[in-house]
Amino acid sequence: MSRTVQVVAVTGGKGGVGKTTLAVNTAIALAETGQRVAILDADFGLANVDVMLDLPPGATIEDVLEGRAELRDIVRLGPAGVRVIPGASGTRRLTKLSELEHSSLVSAFDAIADQLDILLVDTAAGIGDQVVNFANASREVLVVLCNDPSSFADAYALIKVLWRDFGRQRFRVVANMVASEQEGRDLVDKLDAVCQQFLPVSLLYAGTVPMDDALREAVRQQQPVLLQSPGSASALAIRKLAETLATWPVATRSRGQLEFFVDQLLAG
Numbered sequence: 001m002s003r004t005v006q007v008v009a010v011t012g013g014k015g016g017v018g019k020t021t022l023a024v025n026t027a028i029a030l031a032e033t034g035q036r037v038a039i040l041d042a043d044f045g046l047a048n049v050d051v052m053l054d055l056p057p058g059a060t061i062e063d064v065l066e067g068r069a070e071l072r073d074i075v076r077l078g079p080a081g082v083r084v085i086p087g088a089s090g091t092r093r094l095t096k097l098s099e100l101e102h103s104s105l106v107s108a109f110d111a112i113a114d115q116l117d118i119l120l121v122d123t124a125a126g127i128g129d130q131v132v133n134f135a136n137a138s139r140e141v142l143v144v145l146c147n148d149p150s151s152f153a154d155a156y157a158l159i160k161v162l163w164r165d166f167g168r169q170r171f172r173v174v175a176n177m178v179a180s181e182q183e184g185r186d187l188v189d190k191l192d193a194v195c196q197q198f199l200p201v202s203l204l205y206a207g208t209v210p211m212d213d214a215l216r217e218a219v220r221q222q223q224p225v226l227l228q229s230p231g232s233a234s235a236l237a238i239r240k241l242a243e244t245l246a247t248w249p250v251a252t253r254s255r256g257q258l259e260f261f262v263d264q265l266l267a268g
C-alpha cells in the first residue's frame, strides 16, 4: 500500500540560522491543524530538538540499529502530539550500515508510516555528507536563510552541492530573523537571482519569520514560541509557513514516501 507521508528536510548550511527552532515550531503548528507530524533530529553531532522541547534524554536511532529498541519505543511525545525521533549522537554514519541494519531501519520507519502525515528532518549545520544525504533523501528541501553574507554563501553552497551531486533542482526557502516580510522576500529573490546565474535550479519562496525577542526568550526557556507566545510575530509567521508547507504536493510511490526516504538515505 502506498503511504503519502510528506518528508521535508529543514536545512541551511550555516549553523544557528534557526533550523531547529523553525522545525520544532512548524511541527507544532502543523499538529495544531490536525496533521500527524514527527521530527527526525538528524543533527547527530549536537542533537537538540529534545533540548529545545525540554524532553528528557532517552534512547535514539542508534539503539534501534543495535537491536536494543524498536523505533516506536524511542519516539518521544512532544507538545501538541508532535513525535520526536532522536537521532544517534556521535559520529555514526547512517550510510555505512550492514544489510541487516539497513532493512531493520527501513521496516522500522515502515511501521510508523501509517501514523504519520509529515516528517520534518532537522539537519545539522554545514554541507557535509550527512546533511547532504538527509536533504537529498527528503521530498522537499526547506533552506533557512538569514540576511548575512555567510548564511547567503552557505545556502548557495548547499544548493550547489545538492544540484551537482544529486541533480536536485527545486528548493523551498524561508527567510528567518529579518525585519520584515519585504526584507525576507527580497533576500530570497536575491539568492534566486544568484542561483539562476550559475545553476539550473529554481527557488520557491516559502515564507518569512521575523526577528522576534519573544522567540529568543521562548528558546531560552526551552518552550516553543508557538505555545509560549502564540500571538507573537514569529508565531504568526510560523503558522503561515506551516499552512504553506501543508499545501506542498506529496508524491505517491508504490513503496511509500517513508521507505523511499530511508532507501535514499542509506544509499547515499
Ligand SMILES: Nc1ncnc2c1ncn2[C@@H]1O[C@H](COP(=O)(O)OP(=O)(O)OP(=O)(O)O)[C@@H](O)[C@H]1O
Binding pocket: 014, 015, 016, 017, 018, 019, 020, 021, 022, 043, 123, 124, 125, 176, 177, 178, 209, 210, 211, 212, 213, 215, 216, 217, 219, 220, 234
Ligand atoms: N526568528 C528569530 N528571532 C529571534 N531569534 C531567533 C529566531 N530564529 C532563531 N533565533 C535564535 O537563534 C538561535 C539559533 O537557533 P537554532 O538553534 O534553531 O538554529 P540552528 O540553525 O538549528 O542551529 P544549529 O546549526 O546549531 O543546529 C536560537 O537560540 C534562537 O534564540
